[in-house]
Amino acid sequence: MTRLSTVLQHLYDNIVSLGEDLLGLFYPRVCAGCDAHLRKHEHNLCLICLHDLPLTYFWDYDVAPVEELFWGRLPVASACSFLHFEQDNKTQSLMHRLKYDGRTGVGIELGKAFAFKLQEKGWFSDIDMIIPLPLHVTRQVRRGYNQSTYIAEGISEVYQKPVNTHVLKRVVASDSQTSKSRFERSENVERIFKANAKELRGKNVLLVDDVVTTGATLVSAGSQLVEAGVNKLYIATLAVA
Template identity: 40%
Template sequence: MPTGLKNIFSDFLTLLFPEFCQACERTLAAGEDLVCTHCRLKLPYTNVHLQPPDLNPLAVRFYGKLPMKHVLAYLYFNRAGRTQRLLHALKYKGVQEVGELLGTWYGHNLQESGYAHAFELILPVPLHPRKRRQRGYNQSDSFARGLGNALSCPWSNQVLKRTQYTSSQTHKSRPERWENVAEVFKVIDPTIIQGKKILLVDDVITTGATLEACGLTLLKAGCAEVSVCTIAAA
């Protein structure tokens, strides 16, 4: 099909089946993908990657608990806001492309800010196989993929394993969250992470208990250092 006819056909399909912004549900304009330009400009960016480590407000969640090299989050989480709608689309509507898009955007930001060689392997926090079967996918995988592509850094969801099925962390206190995830992670093959700078990624950081437990497992298995990066920070 000639290019001109392809464009006409594409425009016709868009007219019949318009695509909507995953953050505000308005119709996307030509050239927009998943998130409209207006929402992209209005997203609540943390910009913690631009701050010195000792001034990073997220890093304090790990002080005295686990030595983290970098603590990063792309967006702030606000209930009923754009970030929550994007995460809802990613986690519950099956729109995995949202995670990859946000990972790509943030990965480019990190690369431009001097993080191009800061990590040697990106690992998403794993779901228990039972929960993965229920959802059909791990929402952190797509974010890891986007970050990896933008940073030219390998990623894998075959290194970490969650060995126990745990209940939701949503309504638990900090001690309850830690007890809920302590010792539930395992490194399948420690030789893969030996001496490497690991970037551990998840969808949201709240108290940091899950990332702390996972990071501790990685350090015990012999990696050189652990950094964390999430889509959002509560």
């Protein structure tokens, strides 16, 4: 019996592998970072690109520099980022692929790579759920997906904690606030998100976003989570600008 199942598994693996090879003939698999053809065991990114990523090494710090963005604005237990984002660097082109070219696998791949570093150093060890920063429904329909969900899925694979996409909603489409005063701006930002207190109260939550710049959107979303009664709020962004 065991032998038969081994043979069947072997047969199945071969069929899957053959299928992948055939697919590769029609849809050549290329690296999202450099367009090189991917080898059999590479997914989304080639080994060279994976080794060339502009890592922050923030997971080696007690307090990651990115956390300073939230001081006095949002009570975070801790915050960390994986990559440096700069004009024309590898991170920027990967983010573009992830957001606009449908290369969602890049989000999963990088989310996983980030999570391995974090977990190894004991970050976010008591989280109950992972929440991707939501897009407004109209934008998500237009794009077809929320890029942060894929990053969250990658982190989830490593941490074995669920991704929750329904407890936090974006209720205002855009935060175009150029003509408003600073006070009105912050008021406006706070009403962009809505959180479900019933499911969040007492939970330790990891909020995930693709790139953090000023932190305003994360502060806005995070404030709603805090108001909803989360116990600890953690933040992870794939990149920091």
